Amino acid sequence: MVVSALAFYSSSQFAAVKLVFNYWDPLSITEYRLNQLTTANFITEIEASLAEDDIAEAGNLVGLAxxxxxxxxxxxxxxxxxxVFQFGLRNIKDFINGATTGEATSATAIGGALAADYVGVGDVRDAVVQGxxxxxxxxxDKITLGLSLVGLATVVPGTGAVDIGASVVKTANKAGKLSKPLRNRVGKLASEMVELSALRRGLSEVKLPTFRTPAIREARSTFSNLKWPAVMRGDFSSFGALIKSMMPIDVGAAKMSFKGAIKPGVYSEVASLVSDASSITKVGGIKTTFRVLEHADDARDLSRFSNLTAKFGEQTSAVVKMLGKTAIKLGRLAYWLATMMIAVLGWVLWAAWLAFSMVRGTTRLFARNAGKA
Structure with a gap:
């Protein structure tokens, strides 16, 4: 019995049993699933990331492995x-296109779109165009319009959880990176959130200027002085001068023009959702948030992914790439764990019966010996 108990303790089944008692904790689920992956699993995903030209993700997968x-x-x-130089040189053109148009055609274009939102000009552009x-x-685009107005509703562009989170969710939607349930929910809220009369007033007062394409030297100078770790966590302040020179928009005046275009009652729910997105971005980076938004169905899922990000940081994107939604949910594993618990319960009952039988037999033996004496 002792030997079988020791064998069970050192087996993968014991790890599964521990998971049963922590089924509610996404960290326990993730750790268990990651430990079941093979070297070949990691190599396959690393090669896939490199094929997609996602070098940063490939590096995170290497670290995780x-x-x-x-x-x-x-x-x-x-x-x-x-x-950093190689990265910047390879991505300048896409970045500028993303900043000026807001289109999310590549990872770098997404960065440009987010940078434009960070200083406010991207939100003004999207509000005017979609409005x-x-x-x-x-x-x-309901989500683009609604969340651009949310961005303009913050006190100062580029600050505060709501502004950063709104920009990330908005751009993720443009890139097709929102799960269908989440896209439907955010879209419904965004359409209900807009106060049409205030929007019309804002549109009558705000006009978009002609966008200027910067010289390559100017853009390269900006890229060469960037602090990429901060950028990847949503801090685009280093791009401020470049973006403003490309799109000379009076963001402060635009904010006043669109004041009242958001209905407070609906806004509160949206603010809660995008605040979670911001928390994930600040800890795990933009890539992690995009990856999470592909798998989160609702605000509760986002909250669970936020807890996961607090543990794995930038590697969360690699974790979710490998495991998907199963990083935070048991799924089919629940059935296997239930079977495992039945087996463990059977073993415990057998061990208890065996121990009871041994004690009872030993007691009777001593009693008989005492009677003979």
Whole structure:
């Protein structure tokens, strides 16, 4: 019995049993699933990230694998390393396009769109363009319009959880990175949130200027002095001068023009949701937030992913890439765990019966011996 107990304690089944008692904790679920992955699993995902030109993600996967004792081939690891200069040179054009148009056609264009939102000009552009479509009776992007107005409703562009989170969720939607349930919910809230009369007033007062494409030297100078860790966590302050020179918009005046375009009652629910998105961004980075938004169905899922990010930081994106929503939910594993618990309960009952039988037998033996004496 002791031998079988020791064997069970050192087996993967014991890890599963521990998970049963922590089924509510996303960290326990994630750790269990990560520990079941093989070296081949990690190598496959690293190669997939490199094929997508996602070098940063490939690097995070390497770190995640090494922390769990997996040996990754050196030649593959070398491909996950890139200097700041190489990154900037490779991505300037896409960044500028994302900043001026707000289109999220690539990872770098997404960065440009977020930078424009950070200083406020992106939100003004989106509010004018999508708001114009709405009042003209044309098809418009509900989420882009609603969240651009949320961004303009903050005290100072580029500060506060709501502004950063709203920008990330808005841009994730443009890139097609919102799960269907989350997109439907945010879209419904965004459409209910807009006060049409105040929007019309704002549109009558705000006009967009002609956007100026900066010289390559000017853009390269900005990129060469960036602090990328801060940028990847949503701090785009280093881009302020460049973005404002490209799009000379009086953001303060635009904020006043669109004042009242958001209904407070609906806004509070949206603010709560985008605040979670901001928390994830500040700890895990923009990539992590985008990855999470693909798998979160609602605010509760976002909260669970936020707890996960507090544990894994920037590696959360790699974790979610490997595990998907199963990083925070048991899914089919629940059935296996239930079976495991039945088996464990059976073993415990058997062990208890065996111990009871041994004690009873020993007691009777001593009693008989005492009677003979």
């Amino acid at each position: 090494r922390e769990r004792g997996h040996e990754i081939p050196a030649e593959l690891v070398d491909k996950t390393k890139e200097s 114009g479509y709405l009042v003209q009776g044309k098809d418009y």
